[in-house]
Amino acid sequence: MESYLLFSFSKETLNYTVINSILHDLDVVLNNEMFSPIIKRNIYMISSECIENMCKYGIHNLPDAPLQFSIEIVKSTIIFRSSNAIETKHKLKLETYLRFVNKLSERDLKKHYISVINTQKKTEKGGAGLGILIMKRKSNTPFEFSFEDFSKKNTIFTNIITLSLEKMKVYRIQSTKHTPFIQFDLKQEKLEISGQSRPEDADVFYAIVCKWIENHKKGFTNMQNPILRVDLEYYNSSSLKNIVRLIKTIVEYSSDTLTIEWLYENDDDLAQEEALEIAEVVKKQFVLIEK
The missing domain is CATH 3.30.565.10 (Histidine kinase-like ATPase, C-terminal domain)
Known part of the structure; x- marks a missing residue:
């Protein structure tokens, strides 16, 4: 910084x-x-x-x-x-x-x-x-x-x-009608993104989150077995590219032991396909979980 x-x-x-x-x-x-x-x-x-x-x-x-x-x-x-x-x-x-x-x-x-x-x-x-x-x-x-x-x-x-x-080990944004709940607990090694994502300015919203990750990259690197859990009910197109950038940033600073769990609705084949496509873009295998 x-x-x-x-x-x-x-x-x-x-x-x-x-x-x-x-x-x-x-x-x-x-x-x-x-x-x-x-x-x-x-x-x-x-x-x-x-x-x-x-x-x-x-x-x-x-x-x-x-x-x-x-x-x-x-x-x-x-x-x-x-x-x-x-x-x-x-x-x-x-x-x-x-x-x-x-x-x-x-x-x-x-x-x-x-x-x-x-x-x-x-x-x-x-x-x-x-x-x-x-x-x-x-x-x-x-x-x-x-x-x-x-x-x-x-x-x-x-x-x-x-x-x-560097001592801020927990990052939390409460959800709203338009923005997701985000919590990164570096001590517990649990990362979560859930809810809906259609903020007024997705670039600004996610840039703040990515900036926090960059400021705490040592904390991400030091995690032994981190788990990123993504449970998004809905995200618009402007959010999608930023979510991809966010996950890429997490992958970049985390160890190879990072596990990404992507939750999707049962029998929603399109949601499953989208998750696999995002996994391909970020070059990290996802664990797909049906809800």
Whole structure:
């Protein structure tokens, strides 16, 4: 994946009206990107929590120390970077808590998260302290933070959060009246495409799926005995060429042990023939299963 700046802003002050506008702009950007729904949701949630924390705890109206935020894509990693001034007297408490959270295992982080929800302990500015925990759980990587003296009373706090695309082991798109259910579970080695396929723009719909596969090609290669199960009730002509391209992409990055199961209605000879033709095009034998 290429490296590029996905989103950024620099503001002297933030309020919830401005935040809503920023998040709307981010949503537009994400809708134009070929990310899976899960990745989009994680990007949005991490960004939202990060920006709200900057609004609550950052010092506003400092021309030489604006509230800054950016999202950068570097190969298969999404990097969130925030920078804002805080009161120096809060530095030790913040640093101690971030180090504490960084050391928590996934299991202990979950316990601490539940504990904070149950106690509803408030901070001085009214937050429940959940923002940091939510960002840590969504990214599942340690915070990279630093403090730089700005004045006698203020310190510049910079925090970097990374979200690895390689760790997204499950890709899921829920079905609609016009689009199929798609789920690729790399851990369980089960891949599924089912339902109907007649999206408004099949090229765009399937390009997003193929892009996710390309970003996770190591995960596909590492599967020992993957099974792709195709159970499509109906697909139109524009979908057909994209389904073929999708299966070709899966075959390309998967091992020779990949099994493709193609389901078709009992006594539907034409559907069986079409499956055999697709198998010939993708150069991979299908296991045909009557329903």
